[in-house]
Amino acid sequence: MRRSTAMIACMAGTAVGLVALTAGPAAASEPHSLYSPSAVVLTVGQGESAATAAVERAVTLTCKPTAGGTHPDAKAACADLERAHGQPALTLNDDSGRVCPRIYAPVTVTADGVWEGRRVSYEQTFANNCVAHSRVSHLFDF
Template identity: 55%
Template sequence: MRNTARRATTLGLTAATVLGPLTGAALAAPDHTPSSLHAPSALVLTVGRGESAATATPLRAVTLTCAPRPFGTHPAPGPACAELRAADGDPDALAAGDAVLCTKEYDPVVVTVDGVWQGRRVSYERTFANDCVRHAHGADVFAF
């Protein structure tokens, strides 16, 4: 009986010695570090037929989230996010494709981009002469 009591006491003291410092860490205040170091990047893109967003006939709207990972209803979120990253989130900085030839017909389409890019507010509107020109600018971003 004495050996059992001695073993139990020894085991209890050993456990307290080993686990004691760990319980202090568990009781410490929780770390409020954000789970993600990415600033939000979520956009809503629309396209409509007309010369301005206020008067255009809506054709389609998609969502595009680029951080923490590309997803959304945009048909190609990965390539579109890569294109926006290369332009630092500025839709005006998207380059026109050199290999694209478009007709000069005037059938205006307007594109809007609203949301947040890496924590900065984005509000963009641009009217293109026709759908071909829209696809030539920001080939992946505006291809929806």
């Protein structure tokens, strides 16, 4: 009886050791994700530059593998960035036709993060809130 218990313990220890040895290298060589990271932090603030603007609103946007974050319309914002190849400047509208007052109260929008593994840093200042709303797409509509 004593001999069979010792034999079972030895076999169990050998089996655990073999599993640990074979599982280690396989797990290390597997990729962590099939998608490159795509996540940005978007802000809207009052001021002439990102350095001096008082941030009024800020949201997070994650696009890969699925749209998410705190952005209210993450799916549409991710679609805008996808069409613009991750360049926030290319998501702005030029022909909204909206008439805005000529009041100077600068509004600055920023986008900082990563798009498909590349660093993204963007800043744009508009003359006032009306002009900003006439130019922004879904990306900065929060």
